[in-house]
Every structure is written in structure tokens, then in C-alpha cells.
Amino acid sequence: MGTYNENTPLFETKRAKGRVIYRLFTVTLFMAICFIWAYRVLNIPRDGENGRWVWIGLLGAELWFGIYWILTQALRWNQLYRSTFKHRLSQRYHENELPGVDVFVCTADPRIEPPIMVINTVLSVMAYDYPSKKLSVYLSDDGGSDLTFYALLEASKFARHWIPYCRKFKVEPRSPTAYFVTIPSSQHHPNQIKELELIKKLYEEMKDRIENATKLGRIPEEARLKHKGFSQWDSSSSRREHDTILQILIDGKDTNATDVDGFTLPTLVYLAREKKAQYPHHFKAGAMNALIRVSSNISNGKIILNLDCDMYSNDSLSIWDALCFFTDEENGYEIAFVQFPQSFENVTKNDIYCSSLLVISNVEFHGMDGFGGPAYVGTGCFHRRDTLCGRKFTEDCKIEWKGNEDHIRLKSTEELEEETKPLASCTYEQNTQWGNEMGLKYGCPVEDIITGLSIQCNGWKSAYFNPKRKAFLGVAPTSLSQTLVQHKRWSEGDFQVLLSKYSPAWYANGKISLGLQLGYCCYCFWASTSLPTLYYTVIPSLCLMKGVALFPQVSSLWFLPFAYVISAKYIYSLAEFLLCGGTILGWWNDQRIWLYKRTSSYFFAFIDTILKRLGFTESGFVITAKVTDEDVSRRYEKEIMEFGDSSPMVTVLTTVAMLNLFCFAAVVKKVIVKETIIRLDELMSLQFLLCAVLVVINWPLYQGLFLRKDEGKLPSFLIVKSFVLALLACTSFTLLY
Ligand SMILES: O=c1ccn([C@@H]2O[C@H](COP(=O)(O)OP(=O)(O)O[C@H]3O[C@H](CO)[C@@H](O)[C@H](O)[C@H]3O)[C@@H](O)[C@H]2O)c(=O)[nH]1
Numbered sequence: 001m002g003t004y005n006e007n008t009p010l011f012e013t014k015r016a017k018g019r020v021i022y023r024l025f026t027v028t029l030f031m032a033i034c035f036i037w038a039y040r041v042l043n044i045p046r047d048g049e050n051g052r053w054v055w056i057g058l059l060g061a062e063l064w065f066g067i068y069w070i071l072t073q074a075l076r077w078n079q080l081y082r083s084t085f086k087h088r089l090s091q092r093y094h095e096n097e098l099p100g101v102d103v104f105v106c107t108a109d110p111r112i113e114p115p116i117m118v119i120n121t122v123l124s125v126m127a128y129d130y131p132s133k134k135l136s137v138y139l140s141d142d143g144g145s146d147l148t149f150y151a152l153l154e155a156s157k158f159a160r161h162w163i164p165y166c167r168k169f170k171v172e173p174r175s176p177t178a179y180f181v182t183i184p185s186s187q188h189h190p191n192q193i194k195e196l197e198l199i200k201k202l203y204e205e206m207k208d209r210i211e212n213a214t215k216l217g218r219i220p221e222e223a224r225l226k227h228k229g230f231s232q233w234d235s236s237s238s239r240r241e242h243d244t245i246l247q248i249l250i251d252g253k254d255t256n257a258t259d260v261d262g263f264t265l266p267t268l269v270y271l272a273r274e275k276k277a278q279y280p281h282h283f284k285a286g287a288m289n290a291l292i293r294v295s296s297n298i299s300n301g302k303i304i305l306n307l308d309c310d311m312y313s314n315d316s317l318s319i320w321d322a323l324c325f326f327t328d329e330e331n332g333y334e335i336a337f338v339q340f341p342q343s344f345e346n347v348t349k350n351d352i353y354c355s356s357l358l359v360i361s362n363v364e365f366h367g368m369d370g371f372g373g374p375a376y377v378g379t380g381c382f383h384r385r386d387t388l389c390g391r392k393f394t395e396d397c398k399i400e401w402k403g404n405e406d407h408i409r410l411k412s413t414e415e416l417e418e419e420t421k422p423l424a425s426c427t428y429e430q431n432t433q434w435g436n437e438m439g440l441k442y443g444c445p446v447e448d449i450i451t452g453l454s455i456q457c458n459g460w461k462s463a464y465f466n467p468k469r470k471a472f473l474g475v476a477p478t479s480l481s482q483t484l485v486q487h488k489r490w491s492e493g494d495f496q497v498l499l500s501k502y503s504p505a506w507y508a509n510g511k512i513s514l515g516l517q518l519g520y521c522c523y524c525f526w527a528s529t530s531l532p533t534l535y536y537t538v539i540p541s542l543c544l545m546k547g548v549a550l551f552p553q554v555s556s557l558w559f560l561p562f563a564y565v566i567s568a569k570y571i572y573s574l575a576e577f578l579l580c581g582g583t584i585l586g587w588w589n590d591q592r593i594w595l596y597k598r599t600s601s602y603f604f605a606f607i608d609t610i611l612k613r614l615g616f617t618e619s620g621f622v623i624t625a626k627v628t629d630e631d632v633s634r635r636y637e638k639e640i641m642e643f644g645d646s647s648p649m650v651t652v653l654t655t656v657a658m659l660n661l662f663c664f665a666a667v668v669k670k671v672i673v674k675e676t677i678i679r680l681d682e683l684m685s686l687q688f689l690l691c692a693v694l695v696v697i698n699w700p701l702y703q704g705l706f707l708r709k710d711e712g713k714l715p716s717f718l719i720v721k722s723f724v725l726a727l728l729a730c731t732s733f734t735l736l737y
């Protein structure tokens with residue numbers, strides 16, 4: 001058996017099919033883009049002529065779009081697909097020889113990340129199909145909340161029943177909530193039915209206790225008295241000011257810590273790192289680094305899995321998949337992390353906020369993988385501990401995975417806790433390389449992207465694994481404003497990565513492949529695409545109203561490249577979307593959100609980054625809510641747009657929408673009065689088309705402004721505000737031009 005085993009690979013990679021055809025298509029599109037550029041350059045109105053500056057602006061925008069399009073080709077040029085052979089791995093390794101795996105779950109606020117959701121995630125990973133003594137689960141609570149601690153304490157007791165139940169009946173998924181809503185009732189063994197009822201009852205009781213406590217904002221007195229852990233909270237603790245709270249709720253080394261069947265349980269640890277107002281805590285990156293240190297003293301697993309608190313495990317075998325990459329004798333040693341896609345449980349069929357990241361997950365990350373590996377996106381990612389801590393790649397980095405790290409510990413759990421606590425103090429990192437050369441990087445709202453990039457710059461590869469059965473499922477935002485806020489954080493972060501010392505544009509030069517550099521740039525330039533997009537959605541419409549033509553006539557030969565680029569680009573994008581499993585309406589929604597993100601989130605991200613550079617603002621981390629109230633939820637299910645708080649971002653959207661409506665109406669009026677019918681379809685057809693499409697795609701905004709009566713509509717003062725702003729823009733353009 002042994003000899004046969006050592007030579008067979010544990011994973012396989014395949015290049016995408018149809019690459020030659022795709023590349024040819026790309027070349028034709030690129031040529032057409034060059035013609036568009038040529039048209040703009042050759043036809044610039046002369047000095048003093050009407051529309052010179054508008055034209056030059058348009059040239060700038062089209063140059064940018066063309067260049068950006070080239071960048072996006074890097075993500076499509078060389079796609080790679082992977083599959084694993086888990087059974088070979090389990091043949092090759094004895095249970096005792098498997099590496100330890102430490103799972104880090106991060107939470108930060110019990111009001112928008114409900115404790116019951118958090119422990120469902122925790123339970124789903126505790127129930128992984130992996131030897132318990134090799135598995136440890138750490139919950140980092142940046143909210144420093146005793147409610148979360150209470151929930152975790154409850155979960156530690158429930159786990160004693162839940163894990164054996166999962167093991168016995170091989171259930172999937174292993175997040176209790178998700179499991180109870182999906183159980184197929186018919187195919188159960190009579191034995192299971194009884195146990196199912198029992199476990200369900202236990203779960204419901206626990207859930208009630210936790211939800212009651214969360215609702216009241218207070219722990220039941222008897223529970224508080226029963227567990228000494230609560231004594232670490234006193235009247236002065238708050239989320240911004242408290243000492244380190246570290247509790248090993250289940251110590252895997254403790255022979256008494258067993259489930260109801262008498263088997264060892266995985267280690268379970270609660271950590272609220274020390275917080276003091278005068279020390280920056282660096283958000284999730286700070287939490288992760290504290291976890292890295294604390295875990296190194298407790299379980300020190302060679303593999304670290306990082307999850308956001310809403311991302312439960314949907315496949316109990318994912319650890320095996322990840323290990324196939326790391327332990328493959330031939331190619332595994334250069335892989336630093338294995339990223340799974342971010343998938344979401346709550347997306348609706350046509351995904352109105354395009355939160356399922358369909359194309360990114362099913363196309364673009366495979367493209368990055370073809371050039372050296374995907375980015376790290378913060379959740380659903382397995383890391384090697386040493387590379388996360390800053391180890392550089394050298395050819396002799398081959399790590400020996402096999403080995404029994406099972407030493408006997410002489411210290412008691414309490415001693416271990418006390419000894420470990422200082423590792424999570426505010427001052428620990430002073431004068432160290434943490435947040436810089438070690439651990440996750442500080443100072444960037446997308447700590448994940450910048451950290452992953454720096455690991456790749458250290459010479460490592462990463463792997464993207466996108467299995468059929470989703471490995472992790474999370475909660476996507478359910479309102480427009482939340483989506484915009486999330487994307488503002490992402491695009492701002494990515495833009496900062498571009499300007500940082502780890503910039504994919506210069507620092508990464510020569511350290512990672514050119515394709516990967518361009519791939520990263522695609523995301524890093526999100527923020528800057530806002531300017532040309534805003535220009536394109538405003539100026540041509542205003543010119544249309546004024547009667548200034550900016551595009552070639554239908555009868556001109558120059559019309560052809562425009563027609564080709566527009567149709568080829570959109571037909572391709574629709575095909576790609578459908579191939580990823582989307583719907584036609586979903587694609588249309590995707591185009592809308594594409595526009596909204598670019599004209600609001602990215603625009604504000606751009607401005608904020610500049611302000612931050614000049615020292616005016618500090619960037620923070622606005623946590624995405626994972627709860628939705630019932631009313632909002634109902635509208636979300638029906639795919640009715642929910643606008644949420646009316647932020648300045650939404651004002652930009654409504655103003656642009658209103659402006660296009662004005663321009664469109666003005667032109668239609670002229671046509672009706674028969675003034676310009678001929679000029680319109682001759683000279684201004686494309687411009688008219690652009691304006692009309694903008695009006696059509698903005699339909700939900702007009703509905704939200706004028707037609708809807710429900711709570712999710714836009715506030716009426718926004719009608720006035722955007723009306724005045726749009727009117728102002730139209731009149732000043734008419735007067736000044
Ligand atoms: O001070 C903080 C702030 C956030 N978090 C946790 O970070 C995670 C991500 O926050 P969320 O609000 O859900 O942001 P998303 O935009 O959904 O997250 C994506 O983008 C982030 C970077 O912007 C990454 O950190 C995440 O891992 C990635 O999933 C959550 O579990 C939070 O509890 C902390 O632990 N401490």
C-alpha cells in the first residue's frame with residue numbers, strides 16, 4: 001500500500017477549456033477598442049470649437065475603460081480548476097499523524113452579529129469530521145460581550161450531544177439551524193427520528209435561553225453564579241475598555257472533557273483581547289493576531305482556518321480538502337493558503353444586490369489561480385501557521401506534516417489560561433513586528449487582501465478550491481445602503497493597498513507573476529473607475545439635452561467599433577453570468593449594482609482615501625449587519641429594493657437618476673414636437689441609447705422616490721434634494737456651455 005500511495009497526487013489541476021477561442025475573441029475586442037480611441041483622438045474639436053473639453057473628458061474616460069478592460073482580461077486569460085482526492089489522504093495518514101487545525105471565528109458586536117448565529121458557526125466547525133484532539137476552535141469576541149460568552153458556554157454543553165449526533169448519522173450541514181431547516185424527513189432510520197427529536201428539543205431550549213438573554217441584554221442570574229467565567233466582567237467593562245478575557249471552555253487535553261458517548265471533544269476557547277481606548281486595536285487584523293499568539297500557546301495547530309462569525313461550515317470534510325493541497329508531496333510545499341469562495345445562504349434567485357459575487361467566485365478567482373493563486377478574502381481560508389507569521393519561501397521549506405505532536409501537558413487549564421493571557425494584551429505588540437512583518441497587516445480596511453498579497457510576495461503560492469458542495473455559507477447584506485457601505489470599505493481598502501508599500505503595481509513587481517499583478521490591480525482600481533463612470537453617466541446625457549453630438553452617426557464607419565464593443569461586451573458578460581449559474585434578470589440587476597457601486601461606494605472610497613492620505617480622516621471598519629428585521633426581510637425575499645438609511649451615497653444615485661430622467665424627458669419632448677427627430681436617430685442614436693438605458697436601469701430608484709408607499713422606499717426629502725441638485729446641474733450646464 002505504502003509505495004503506491006506516496007506517488008499518487010492528492011490534488012489535480014486543470015486549465016479551462018476554450019481558451020484559444022476566448023483569446024481570439026479578446027483580440028478582436030481589443031482592436032475595436034483601439035478604433036474607438038482613434039476616433040476620439042482624430043476627432044477632437046479644435047481649440048475654440050464647441051465641445052472640446054467635453055470631448056477630451058470623454059477620451060479620458062474611454063481610455064480608462066479600455067485600460068481597465070485589459071486588466072480584467074488578466075482574470076480570464078488563464079483559468080485554473082482544482083479537485084482533490086481525499087480518500088488517498090486518509091489512506092496515507094494515520095489519525096495520530098494528522099496536523100492540528102486551529103479554527104478562528106471572529107465576532108465583534110452581539111447586536112448585529114447575534115450570538116445564536118455565532119455559535120451555530122462555532123458548532124458547525126466543532127463537528128468537523130476530523131480527529132477531535134487535533135481540532136481546536138477559538139472565538140474572538142471584539143465586542144467583549146458576556147452575552148456572546150454565555151452563548152458559547154451554552155454551545156460547549158450542547159456540543160456534547162450535537163457532535164455525537166452528527167458523527168452517528170453523518171448529517172450535513174453541521175450548523176444546527178441550517179440542519180434543522182433542511183432535514184429531509186422521509187429517509188430517516190427509526191432510531192434517528194427519536195434522537196432527532198431529542199436533539200432538536202435540546203437545541204430549541206438552548207436557543208430560547210440565548211435569545212432571551214440577548215433580548216434582555218442580560219445573563220440570567222443563576223447562570224452567572226454557576227460559572228466562574230462571568231466574574232471576569234465587572235461593572236466597568238465595556239467593549240472599548242476591558243482586560244483580557246480568556247476562557248478555555250473545553251480543554252481537549254482534559255480526559256474528563258468528553259461528549260455523551262465518551263469521546264474526546266475539540267478544544268474550545270473564548271477570547272476577548274484586552275482593549276484600552278488609548279491603544280489602537282486594528283479591528284479584525286488585531287483580533288486575528290491575538291488569536292495567532294494565544295492559540296500557539298494552547299494548541300499550536302499547523303493549520304489555521306479563519307472564518308467570519310456568519311460563515312458556517314456546510315461540508316464536514318472541508319479540512320480534508322484543504323489538507324490535500326498542503327500535504328501533496330509534489331506540489332504542496334509551496335502553497336501557503338487555500339481559499340474557498342465566499343458563498344451566501346440568503347441570496348434570492350435574482351440577487352438584487354449582486355451579493356453572491358458570482359463572477360468573482362466562478363471566473364475571476366480561477367483566473368488568479370492560473371497566475372499563482374487567489375487573494376485571501378478573510379473567511380473560508382486555510383493558512384499554514386508559519387507563512388501567516390511571515391515566513392519566507394525557500395526551496396527547502398518542505399514541511400513534515402506527519403508527526404505526533406501529542407505531548408502530555410503538565411499544567412492545569414487555569415495555569416495555561418493565566419500564562420496565555422498576556423499574549424492578548426494591548427501592549428504585547430509594542431516594538432514588535434506584529435501587524436507588519438508578522439501576522440495580518442494593520443492599517444488597511446482590507447487586512448485580508450493586503451496580507452494575502454504580502455504572503456504571495458514572500459514567494460508562496462495559494463490555491464483556490466471551489467467545490468460543488470459549498471464549503472461555507474454566510475449572510476449577505478439585505479439592503480442597498482449596506483451593500484454600498486460594504487463595497488465602500490472594500491474598494492477603499494483595495495485602493496489603499498494600491499498606494500501602500502505592498503502595492504501590486506510596484507512592490508509586487510518581480511515577486512509575483514505579471515498576470516497576478518494585473519489581476520490584483522483590477523480590484524485595487526475599483527475606486528478610481530468611479531470618476532470616468534460618473535462622467536459617462538452625466539455628461540453625454542446633458543449634451544444630449546443640449547443637442548451636442550458626442551458619438552459617431554449610424555451611417556459613419558466609426559459607428560462599427562462602438563457597435564461591436566457594446567454588443568460583444570454585453571453578450572459576453574451575459575453569457576459568462578449565465579454560465580456561472582445566474583439568471584437573466586440577475587444579470588440585469590448585476591449591471592445596475594455595478595453602476596451604483598461605481599457612482600457611489602467607489603466614488604466616496606476614492607475621496608476618503610485621498611482625504612486620508614492628506615491626513616484629514618482615519619479609516620474605520622463598519623461591520624455589516626447580519627440580522628434583518630421581519631419587514632425588511634419580507635421585501636428582500638420578494639426582491640424589492642430596500643434603500644435603508646439615506647446616506648450621501650444614495651443622494652448621488654438619486655441625483656444622477658433624476659438628471660437622466662430630465663434629459664430623457666427633454667429629448668422626448670423635442671422629438672414629439674418634431675423638432676429633431678432626424679438628428680436624433682442620425683447623430684445622437686448612441687447618446688440617446690445611453691440615456692435611455694440609464695433611465696430604464698434606474699427604474700427601482702424612481703419607484704422608490706415616487707411610487708412606493710412601504711417603509712423601504714426613499715424618504716421624500718430626497719425627492720426635493722435630488723430634484724434641486726439635478727435641476728441645478730442641468731441649468732448650469734445649459735448656461736455655461
Ligand atoms: O473590529 C472588528 C471588526 C470586525 N471583525 C470581524 O470581521 C468579520 C468581517 O466583518 P464583516 O462586517 O462581516 O465584513 P465583510 O465585508 O462581510 O467581510 C469581508 O471583508 C472584510 C475586510 O473588509 C474581511 O475582514 C472579512 O473577513 C471578509 O469576509 C466579522 O466576523 C467581524 O466580526 C472583528 O473581529 N473586529
Ligand SMILES: [Mn+2]
Nearest residue numbers: 308310474624
Ligand atoms: Mn461578512
